[in-house]
Amino acid sequence: MQAVWCSMTFNMSFGDLLVVIGFFVTSAVMFARVDGRVTGHDKLFEAFAESLKELRTKHEALDNKIVDKLSNVEKSLAKIEGRLSIKNGGDE
Secondary structure (H helix, E strand, O other): OOEEEEEEEEOHHHHHHHHHHHHHHHHHHHHHHHHHHHHHHHHHHHHHHHHHHHHHHHHHHHHHHHHHHHHHHHHHHHHHHHHHHHEEEEEE
16 A cells, blocks of 8 residues: 555646745745844944933932032031031031
């Protein structure tokens, strides 16, 4: 008994062949477009990460400035409190 599946033949018309070729060409084009979008998103993500890094650096610098200003305000407030306590005879 011979295997039937070994003797299969494909009877395709020219139109069917064009449909199959069109399918593969369309698939390849769509794959290339999706790959281009992913690559574009990767570049965009890298630019965003770099921008975020710069913003963090600026934020840290701003934090340091605010801490310095608050330290100066605290010192000034302590001087004012000291002068007021001297004028009032040490009564709080």
